[in-house]
Amino acid sequence: SRVLSPVAAAAAALYFLIDAVFLSAVRTIIRPLARALSSLRIFKALAAWLASLGPYPTLVLFLVPVIILEPVKPVGAYLIATSHLVSGVSLIAIGELLKIVIVERLFHFSRDKLMSIPAFARVYNWAEAWLEYFRSQPLWQTTFRQLTAIKAMAGRILKRLKAWIEAATART
Secondary structure (H helix, E strand, C coil): CCCHHHHHHHHHHHHHHHHHHHHHHHHHHHHHHHHHHHCCHHHHHHHHHHHHCCHHHHHHHHHHHHHHHCCHHHHHHHHHHCCCHHHHHHHHHHHHHHHHHHHHHHHHHHHHHHHCCHHHHHHHHHHHHHHHHHHCCHHHHHHHHHHHHHHHHHHHHHHHHHHHHHHHHHHC
């Protein structure tokens, strides 16, 4: 177990780093989507119900999607390792998107209540400090710049494609 302990720690750190990078990259897509969904009547009713809950029931509700959707990543990794690349990547991407959207919205609606729980506040502040540490590292900053450049390039390509499609349909 002494030999595997550093390997497990490194694997866990890499796992959480990848999770944090994915979260940062996807948030730019998810926040507008989540805001659009929050304008629906069902989500307004859900927000009102959430407001009526106390801090600890809110915490339980907050943890449910994490507990249900977090195991999706190892299952997706297993599928990838067993030569089911598309299924594995799809499962991980959809699971992460669902988890982030649900948890992001729940946290948005109930941040003050959750932060009133001392243990939650300590864990949250600890996680934020680690994320800030990772964000200050050159590898993170380089990765973020590359993702920003890729996003800008994809936007330009989509804009050109849209203009090309509009021009092609206008000619017919």
